[in-house]
Each structure stands twice: as structure tokens, then as C-alpha cells.
Amino acid sequence: MSILFAVLFYFATAVLVLGVGSRIRKYAKTPAPLKIPTTPAPTTRRGVVFRMIKELTIFESLFKSNKWIWLFGWLFHMGMLLVLLRHLRYFTDPVWSWVVFIQPFGKYASIAMLLGLIGLLVRRIVVDRVRYISAPSDFLMLGLLLVIGGTGAMMSFVTSADIISLKSYLLGLMVFDIRYLPSDPILLVHLASVAILMIIFPISKLLHAPGIFFSPTRNQVDNPRERRHVAAWAIKLEQK
Amino acid sequence: MAKVDYEIPELKEYPVIPKLKKDAMAHSAPYVAKEKFQTSLGYAGELVDNWQEVAIAKMGELTTKYRSLSVFLDSCVKCGACTDKCHYYLGTTDPKNMPVARQDLFRNVYRRYFTLAGKLVPKLVGAQDLTEEVLDDWYTYFHQCSQCRRCSVYCPYGIDTAEISMAAREVMATVGKGQKYCNEIIGKAQTLGNNLGLPEPALADTLEGLEEDVEEDTGVAVKFPLDKKGCDVLLITPSADFFAEPHVDGLIGYAKVFHEAGVSWTMSSYASEAANFGMFIGSYENMRKLALRIREAAIELGCKRIVFGECGHAWRVAYSFLNTLAGPFDFLDPAYPVPQHICEFTHDLISKDKLKFDKSENDHMTLTFHDSCNVARASRMGDEAGGQFTLPRDIINATCNNFYDMPKHAIKEGTYCCGGGGGLLTDDLMELRVKGALPRMEALKNVTENNGVTHMAAICAICKSQFSKVLPYYGFEMDQIVSVHQLVSNAIILTKDEDSVIDNEAETDDTVVAA
Known part of the structure; x- marks a missing residue:
């Protein structure tokens, strides 16, 4: 079991890093030939950074759009962020002091994450418009995240896993030394679903995470009259 | 105003998000451009025989020329934020006029031919072959988008349906199915x-x-x-x-x-x-x-x-x-x-x-x-x-x-x-x-x-x-x-130059008297 999961995690990590890396390379390489920021847009680079920070931290556009999706989406993402940061303690020795500090918050953040996910799932089923646009994969994705969050929360609040051994196993993986992995079924389900999530990341809608950084309607400066903006393939047209 | 055989929507006191009515606007499509107007813009005169091949190649080309298209096709999470933002959806209640559903007409084909998941498990991810029905759907619904960008304001990733509509229209024009009104103009x-x-x-x-x-x-x-x-x-x-x-x-x-x-x-x-x-x-x-x-x-x-x-x-x-x-x-x-x-x-x-x-x-x-x-x-x-x-x-x-x-x-x-x-x-x-x-x-x-x-x-x-x-x-x-x-x-109060003032004052006075 230790070896099986080691192979799974090495594979998942490789897929995640290489897959997302190649998508990011494609986005970065593909030119944006025209200035298309959704206006009113910032007129300076600094303004754009501020706009992006607002999108990333408070989901500004979504807030304007729909308070329910915003509430559930924000709870889920921020909950997940804290939970992920909390997990750093399994990968660091000694554990960084700020990671120690956020442990209790991260623990309860899992509840926020689950509530958010349940809210999103309920909307997907109940609201006719959202149901219409949902493919089976959209439900499965929520299901997978619920399994990850649910098993994780169970180990925190209900049962308890052999954290000492798990940490030793994970630290071992990082130096290519395969150690003992506790065979608690809840833990194994948790780990397996995380690996699946990592593997499907580069071929699914989870690409919205890197995608938002490359979205021209959000990251472009509104200055087309001041600075001429031409893509390489468009310059070729001019040379004809 | 001509008499019409469809229902004019009722004006409500407050905006109401309508219930979906499938295919409510499936019958609406503009005239297709004639050969001469297609060719003069550098497009095929009429639907080419291998149109699927040509269309898919064009899609691929566009995703390498426009970052917007490439990012927008990958990033949508189907959250539903845009679903009630399009005036054509609000006015027609046709679900395919919801911005995300309109995008999906294009995205599903993209997923089928350009993504691993769409190639392996199309049903699971909603990917679709580019069939004649799909092309007709494109023609119908990408001509029910006015590229107004209202959806892009509300999308958490700034996905702009206008970019996808433009790409879809270019693909259609390329295979020989351009729109009469635009191309003639x-x-x-x-x-x-x-x-x-x-x-x-x-x-x-x-x-x-x-x-x-x-x-x-x-x-x-x-x-x-x-x-x-x-x-x-x-x-x-x-x-x-x-x-x-x-x-x-x-x-x-x-x-x-x-x-x-x-x-x-x-x-x-x-x-x-x-x-x-x-x-x-x-x-x-x-x-x-x-x-x-x-x-x-x-x-x-x-x-x-x-x-x-x-x-x-x-x-x-x-x-x-x-x-x-x-x-x-x-x-x-x-x-x-x-x-x-x-x-x-x-x-x-x-x-x-x-x-x-x-x-x-x-x-x-x-x-x-x-x-x-x-x-x-x-x-x-x-x-x-x-x-x-x-x-x-x-x-x-x-x-x-x-x-x-x-x-x-x-x-x-x-x-x-x-x-x-x-x-x-x-x-x-x-x-x-x-x-x-x-x-x-x-x-x-x-x-x-x-x-x-x-x-x-x-x-x-x-x-x-x-x-x-x-x-x-x-x-x-x-x-x-x-x-x-x-x-x-x-x-605006116009400054009268000397000559014309004299000429016209009499005229103005006349009007006043007549009134």
C-alpha cells in the first residue's frame, strides 16, 4: 500500500506540474492581439494589479453578479485555502510558526469549505438555469471535493488518523524514501481522491485557477490610445 | 409597426428572471451571405464539402491567435453567474441564450477535438461532435449575441461571450456560412x-x-x-x-x-x-x-x-x-x-x-x-x-x-x-x-x-x-x-456673424409674428 500510494502521488504530481505548466506556457505564448479589458478598467499597471487582487481575494465580479454563488464560492475557496495552508505541517519539519498558528482556524475552515460545496451542489440541482448548463463532470467534481473535504474533516473531528506515521511517510516521499503508510481506510480514500484531483486538474475546468491570471478582460491596462499594442502575427499583416 | 405572430414580452415592474423554455428561439436565424459577398471578403462562397475539417482547423488556429479564446474556453466552471445577465435570455427565455450555454455550443466542440477529456470521455464532460445540427445551432445562436459584454462584467474570470461569438462567426464565414447583413455591409x-x-x-x-x-x-x-x-x-x-x-x-x-x-x-x-x-x-x-x-x-x-x-x-x-x-x-x-x-x-x-x-x-x-x-x-x-x-x-x-x-x-x-x-x-x-x-x-x-x-x-x-x-x-x-x-x-446659442444677422433677423421676426 505504501508503494502503491507513492507511485500514485509521484504520478499525480508529475501530471499536475507538467500539465498545468504546459497550459500556462500555452496561455503565455498565445498573443492577445487586441485591447479588450472590460471597462471601466484601470489605466495603469498598478491599477490592474489592484483589480486582480480584488478578483482573487474577494471575487469582485462574482459579488456583483450573484450573492448566493458568491457566498458559497467564497466560503469554499477561502476554507480550502486555510485548509491547504494548514496541511503544510505534514510537509515541514520543524513546522513553521505561522503554520502552527493557523492550525485551529484551518481545522474549522474545513466546515466552511464543506458548507460552500454543499451550497454549490444544491444550486446546481435546484436552480433550473444552473442545472441546464451542468455536465456530469460538474457534479462529479463537486462530489470529489466533498469526498476530500468530508474525509479530511472526519479525521479532524470524528476519528483520528495516525498523524505521526503519515507525516513521516510524506516527508519520506519528498526525499524519495518510501516509509510506512498507515492503512486507515478513511485516510486512504482521502489521499486517493486528492491524487485523482491532481491528475484531472490540467484537463478540466480547474484550469480556471491559472486561467484567471491570463484573462485579457481583467489583466489588460486601459491605454490603447497612449500605447500601440500589436501582436506578432498582426505585424506580419503590416509587412505584406 | 407590422402585425407580428409572436408574443411581445410583458413589461414587469421589477426585472424577473424567467423560467427556461427550450428552443424558444430555435427558429430565428439571419439570411446566409450570397457567394459574391463571401468571396469578396476572402471566404468560401458556399458551404465547402469538407466543412468539418476546415472548421476544426480554423478553431485550432484561432486558439493560437487569441489568448482570450484559449483561456475562456478552458476556464468556465459553469457557476451560473452569467445565466441571467443576457438581454436575449431575459427577453426570449431560450436557455441557449444564457451566455454560458451560448459559449458551450462552441466549447463542447472545442473539448471534443482539442482536449484529452473530450476525446476520451465526451459524454462525461459534455463534449460534442461538430455535426450539421451543431453548425445550425451555431448559426442560430451566435446570431443571437450582440457582443455587448454584459456577461463579461459578471463572470468571475472575465469570460467574454463576445470573443467566442466572434470566433464562431469567423469559423462559420470561413466554411462558407457567413451572415448576409454583415458581409454585404x-x-x-x-x-x-x-x-x-x-x-x-x-x-x-x-x-x-x-x-x-x-x-x-x-x-x-x-x-x-x-x-x-x-x-x-x-x-x-x-x-x-x-x-x-x-x-x-x-x-x-x-x-x-x-x-x-x-x-x-x-x-x-x-x-x-x-x-x-x-x-x-x-x-x-x-x-x-x-x-x-x-x-x-x-x-x-x-x-x-x-x-x-x-x-x-x-x-x-x-x-x-x-x-x-x-x-x-x-x-x-x-x-x-x-x-x-x-x-x-x-x-x-x-x-x-x-x-x-x-x-x-x-x-x-x-x-x-x-x-x-x-x-x-x-x-x-x-x-x-x-x-x-x-x-x-x-x-x-x-x-x-x-x-x-x-x-x-x-x-x-x-x-x-x-x-x-x-x-x-x-x-x-x-x-x-x-x-x-x-x-x-x-x-x-x-x-x-x-x-x-x-x-x-x-x-x-x-x-x-x-x-x-x-x-x-x-x-x-x-x-x-x-x-x-x-x-x-x-x-446651443450660435454666434451670428454680422452679415447673416441682418439678413435673417427679418425672417425670424416674421416667424414670430406668424406664430
Whole structure:
């Protein structure tokens, strides 16, 4: 079991890093030939950074759009962020002091994450418009995240896993030394679903995470009259 | 107003998100472009035999040329934030008019041919083969998007359905299924200089007529110059301004402003069109050809500045793309932005107190302002973000006593398209246009009832034409839509030069007596 999961995690990590890396390379390489920021847009680079920070931290556009999706989406993402940061303690020795500090918050953040996910799932089923646009994969994705969050929360609040051994196993993986992995079924389900999530990341809608950084309607400066903006393939047209 | 065999949506007190009604607009599609108009734009004359292959290759090419397309196709999480934001969805209740569903018509095909998941497990991820039905769906529903970008405001990733509509239209034109209305117009503009196909003599004649009308009306010899060399300003305006109502009243307003400013100006018969329909069909090349006519005219006429008349999508192409497509404009006066909007020009004069108005001339109207979608969400005026909202309102307030804004969700960045933008202003899409106007009509009804608004001002040729046509379907009058510079024209106090004052005072007195 230790070896099986080691192979799974090495594979998942490789897929995640290489897959997302190649998508990011494609986005970065593909030119944006025209200035298309959704206006009113910032007129300076600094303004754009501020706009992006607002999108990333408070989901500004979504807030304007729909308070329910915003509430559930924000709870889920921020909950997940804290939970992920909390997990750093399994990968660091000694554990960084700020990671120690956020442990209790991260623990309860899992509840926020689950509530958010349940809210999103309920909307997907109940609201006719959202149901219409949902493919089976959209439900499965929520299901997978619920399994990850649910098993994780169970180990925190209900049962308890052999954290000492798990940490030793994970630290071992990082130096290519395969150690003992506790065979608690809840833990194994948790780990397996995380690996699946990592593997499907580069071929699914989870690409919205890197995608938002490359979205021209959000990251472009509104200055087309001041600075001429031409893509390489468009310059070729001019040379004809 | 013709009798129609479809139901005009009811105007509600508050906006209501309608229940889905599948295929409610499946029957609506514009005429397909004829061979000659396809080939003249560099497209296949009719549907090519291996169209699937050609279409898929074109899709692939576009995802490598446009980062927007590439990112937007991957990033949608189907959260539903955009589902109730499109005026065509609100007006027609057809689920495929929800922005995400419209995008998915294209995205599902992209996923099938360009993503691993779509190749391996198409059903699971909603991927779809490019069949003839899918192509028909594209033709139907990508011609029910006015590229107004309202959805892009509300999308957490800024996904802009307009980008996907443009790409889909370009793919369709490439395989031989372009749209008649847009392609014929682009053809006319590329050969004759304007969308209406007005040749130089007709244009000169029209402008001469306007000079006579204005002089008769005001006693001042306001000029409408055409192809005059060595002027300061080259005015590029939508060709509808030359004769359509209320557009022409706007043109008269620009002329009066130039007259009062004492700035020499001219229009060009070679580039007698502000609107650039190349954008609607997503064609960079065709859009560039049209933009280059403006550059050539500016060089030929030796002007120092370029000013654009009231037109929405035109201003997007002008403000956001002109420098890219036809720049650099280093031969123009660097003291002014290139190009400028007529509202920027007028606003600047007002703020310097160089124009005098008699606001009471507009007292017979109580006004509201329709923010045109592409001005609001795809451009700017002035130096500050949001100037596209404040400048026109400042001008209205400087020229009118009675002004009220429509409800917040329906103005500024949340503004609704008139229902006729993006290459849909054609009679073969009348039902769509009527239904798509619903959210704007509801907002107008709100201020009509609460504030006694009688007229709606706009700065877009398409908006003006569309409203003239659809207002009557909702119980309004067609002349309740006015140009912003029509208000300027009504209120502006023209300085009379000595000679003409003497000539015309008698005439004016006569009128007073007769009245």
C-alpha cells in the first residue's frame, strides 16, 4: 500500500506540474492581439494589479453578479485555502510558526469549505438555469471535493488518523524514501481522491485557477490610445 | 409597426428572471451571405464539402491567435453567474441564450477535438461532435449575441461571450456560412466607403441640403464640409448620421459645435463610415482593411486630429483598436488623443466655458440616458476610468434641465444592449430585436412612470435605429429616442456673424409674428 500510494502521488504530481505548466506556457505564448479589458478598467499597471487582487481575494465580479454563488464560492475557496495552508505541517519539519498558528482556524475552515460545496451542489440541482448548463463532470467534481473535504474533516473531528506515521511517510516521499503508510481506510480514500484531483486538474475546468491570471478582460491596462499594442502575427499583416 | 405572430414580452415592474423554455428561439436565424459577398471578403462562397475539417482547423488556429479564446474556453466552471445577465435570455427565455450555454455550443466542440477529456470521455464532460445540427445551432445562436459584454462584467474570470461569438462567426464565414447583413455591409464599406453604399455625389448633395436646412433654421451659415484638405479635424461618423432620424440631428449638433469652436473640420467620402462591421464577424483582417481607410483619408486630407461621431461599436473599434489596426498616428497633432470622441470634444469646450446654451430649448423633454453597450464596457472617454459614463451625462446636464437616470442595474457598466447590436440590426431578426429590447424597455418604463421621462438619449447609431423601430412594440413612440448632440443642437446659442444677422433677423421676426 505504501508503494502503491507513492507511485500514485509521484504520478499525480508529475501530471499536475507538467500539465498545468504546459497550459500556462500555452496561455503565455498565445498573443492577445487586441485591447479588450472590460471597462471601466484601470489605466495603469498598478491599477490592474489592484483589480486582480480584488478578483482573487474577494471575487469582485462574482459579488456583483450573484450573492448566493458568491457566498458559497467564497466560503469554499477561502476554507480550502486555510485548509491547504494548514496541511503544510505534514510537509515541514520543524513546522513553521505561522503554520502552527493557523492550525485551529484551518481545522474549522474545513466546515466552511464543506458548507460552500454543499451550497454549490444544491444550486446546481435546484436552480433550473444552473442545472441546464451542468455536465456530469460538474457534479462529479463537486462530489470529489466533498469526498476530500468530508474525509479530511472526519479525521479532524470524528476519528483520528495516525498523524505521526503519515507525516513521516510524506516527508519520506519528498526525499524519495518510501516509509510506512498507515492503512486507515478513511485516510486512504482521502489521499486517493486528492491524487485523482491532481491528475484531472490540467484537463478540466480547474484550469480556471491559472486561467484567471491570463484573462485579457481583467489583466489588460486601459491605454490603447497612449500605447500601440500589436501582436506578432498582426505585424506580419503590416509587412505584406 | 407590422402585425407580428409572436408574443411581445410583458413589461414587469421589477426585472424577473424567467423560467427556461427550450428552443424558444430555435427558429430565428439571419439570411446566409450570397457567394459574391463571401468571396469578396476572402471566404468560401458556399458551404465547402469538407466543412468539418476546415472548421476544426480554423478553431485550432484561432486558439493560437487569441489568448482570450484559449483561456475562456478552458476556464468556465459553469457557476451560473452569467445565466441571467443576457438581454436575449431575459427577453426570449431560450436557455441557449444564457451566455454560458451560448459559449458551450462552441466549447463542447472545442473539448471534443482539442482536449484529452473530450476525446476520451465526451459524454462525461459534455463534449460534442461538430455535426450539421451543431453548425445550425451555431448559426442560430451566435446570431443571437450582440457582443455587448454584459456577461463579461459578471463572470468571475472575465469570460467574454463576445470573443467566442466572434470566433464562431469567423469559423462559420470561413466554411462558407457567413451572415448576409454583415458581409454585404462590409463589402460596401470596403468599396464605397460606407455601410449604406452612398457614393460621393449623394453624400455631397445630402450635406449641402443640411447646410441649407440649418441656415434656414438658425440664420447662421453652419458648414458641413466634405473632402476639404488641410482642416484641423477629420470627422468620422456612422453613415446613418447622414439621413436617418434622430441620427441626423446629432450630426447637425456636431457641426454646430465645430462652428462655435471655430475649428476647421471635414468629413471624408473615402472613409465615410465610423462603424466597423469587421469586428462583428470576428475578422481581424477585414476590420483592419476598414480601419486603414480612415488612416488613408487622414493622410490624404492632411488633418491634425480624428474625431468620431456618436456610434457604439464604432467607438470600441476606434478607441480600443484603431491604433493597433491602423497606427501609429504619429503624423497627427500629438496634443490630442487619437481618436477622440465627439463627446470628448464637446465636453472639453463646455468645461472651458466656450459654448453657450439655452437649456430651456429642451424643456419640452424629460430625459434619460441609454449607455450604449460597447461604449460602456469596451471603451473610455476622457482621462479617467468611467469617463464614458460621466461625459455624456455632463453634456446632457449642460444642455437640458430635466434628466433622470434609469435604475442602477440597467445603466453604466450594467447597461443592457438595445437589442440590435453586434450585426443583428436586420429585418430578418426582428423578433429577436423586439424581445432583446425587453430589459431596456422595462428600465425606461420605470423612469417614465416615476420621473416623467419622455425621451431617451443615446450615442450610438445602432441603438438609435433599433429603438426607433422597437419602441412602438412596447407602447412608446418611435421618436422618444434622441441623439445626445441633438440636445446640444437644440440648446446651443450660435454666434451670428454680422452679415447673416441682418439678413435673417427679418425672417425670424416674421416667424414670430406668424406664430
